[in-house]
Amino acid sequence: MHYRELDTPALFVDLDILGRNLDTMARYCEKHTLGLRPHTKTHKMLEVARMQLAHGAIGLTVAKVGEAEVMSASGATEILIAYPVFGEKKSERLARLAGERKILVSIDSEVTARGLSKVLSHQGVSLGVLVEVDVGVGRCGLPPGPKAVALAREIDRLPGLEFRGLMTFFGNVWGSLEEREKALGEVTSQLEQACEAFRREKIPLEIVSGGSTPSAPLTHGVKDLTEIRPGTYVFNDMNTYHQGSCRLDDCAARVVATVVSTAVPGQVILDAGSKTLTSDPLGAGPATGHGLVVEAPHSQLFKLNEEHGYLRLSPEDPAFKVGDTVTVIPNHVCPCVNLHDEVFTVRNEEVVGSWQVAARGKVR
Ligand SMILES: Cc1ncc(COP(=O)(O)O)c(C=O)c1O
Known part of the structure; x- marks a missing residue:
């Protein structure tokens, strides 16, 4: 038909275009030895998640616990919830998930860390945690510097939580190529400051996760970055086209x-x-x-x-x-x-x- x-x-998806988009991003990440942890918020489909894993993704990203519960069936070894998970009910679901597979969450406050730790340690499971730093979006995330370091130390003191690195979103890298290059320059210097604060304190950063679709082809210049999380790239849209x-x-x-x-x-x-x-x-x-x-x-x-x-x-x-x-x-x-x-x-x-x-x- x-x-x-x-x-x-x-709504339909052209499989040849999808395949090409998956290929292009996978090749870029491979070439620049960047981990690819695609954000599944764009497609929300297990079939596409499995295709991303088959194209070399090191894991998946989601925004919500409910999305992680669905994406758990994809076979991904590790799922990042790039969103501060707050509240007892969500923490209990997270603890159940963490009993089944490796889960990472990103947070930016001690109160969220303590809430997660209370439930997770009670259930006898543990979770990897990334501290979210803000490199210009002004949404979530601590500023680069001592506050982020202090939160990482607190996370490592709390039972059930293991500090593994930093998470940041490049949503401010937007617009024409020239505008994106300029914004990425600022992002790079902010992220460098964030990482430097950890280096000074000799706290290792196993993961430094950043990225988005409009910034993706430029991210190889961002020092310290270990992985990117583009989402929209699988399908693209008029927003990515007009940029x-x-x-x-x-x-x-x-x-x-x-x-x-x-x-x-x-x-x-x-x-x-x-x-x-x-x-x-x-x-x-x-x-x-x-x-x-x-x-x-x-x-x-x-x-x-x-x-x-x-x-x-x-x-x-x-x-x-x-x-x-x-x-x-x-x-x-x-x-x-x-x-x-x-x-x-x-x-x-x-x-x-x-x-x-x-x-x-x-x-x-
Ligand atoms: C935390 C986070 N990471 C990654 C992405 C993916 O960005 P994009 O859809 O531009 O690829 C988003 C998008 O909203 C996000 O909020």
Whole structure:
């Protein structure tokens, strides 16, 4: 069956593009002896996680305990929860998981460390811990310097916890190549300061984990980094495209939608609204809109209701009639995938199967 014959709206993944994206990142990491611990928040699918492991990933990254529970079935030897896990209920689930496989968490406070230690030591299991340092995002993470060192010392004093290194996110490395290179320069110097503080105290850092998709091709210049955690690179989206960090041909995940109304002159309505595409605006580049309609690149998907996508037609693009299908590349693919129960797999435009989005909605 051709992908246009799918019941719409439907999210599909082009397996050849996915394979290429996995290959490119694996080769880059191999060439620069960087560990690859991909963030699975983008795809949330066991099948893709297994492909990443087959492409040399040293482990996986997740944001939530629920995602780690799902990804545990992937066979990954070690899963990093790159998010401060706080609270007794979550700690108990973490303790159960840590009894089955190697788990790492990143934290930035003593109160979180003590909460985890209390539950884990009571259950007789232990956990690797990374201290999160902030190199410019301003989200979580301690500043490079003595506070991060003090937290590492406290972690090592607490039963059930083992300090293993640092975690940081390069989310501020964003924009054109020039902007990304400039931001990465600042990130590199911040991270160097963070690592230097540990060297001065003779505290070894087994892991220094950083990265993101827009920064990925530039990270070999970042001193001290042992691994990167790109997520979006598997599928790419209009955000990575508008930063010039991928081509349109590298966008593997697309939504096929049907024109359901042409009643208003100059526009058509697609059956893909915010419940299919998310209403995430473009975070990069001068362009606007809610995704690229591949068959009408000059037209603009200017507005979304829950189930309606408003496409303002450009005279440069073909006219559409009710029943026509179009293909949309989403602005931000990670939350888009999270809206779908299943994703269809496509090769040479033919549907060859489907995958469950097993970790969708696992927000706890
Ligand atoms: C902590 C952390 N690591 C890695 C990533 C992956 O970044 P990207 O999706 O740009 O590859 C994210 C994305 O939000 C993140 O929050």
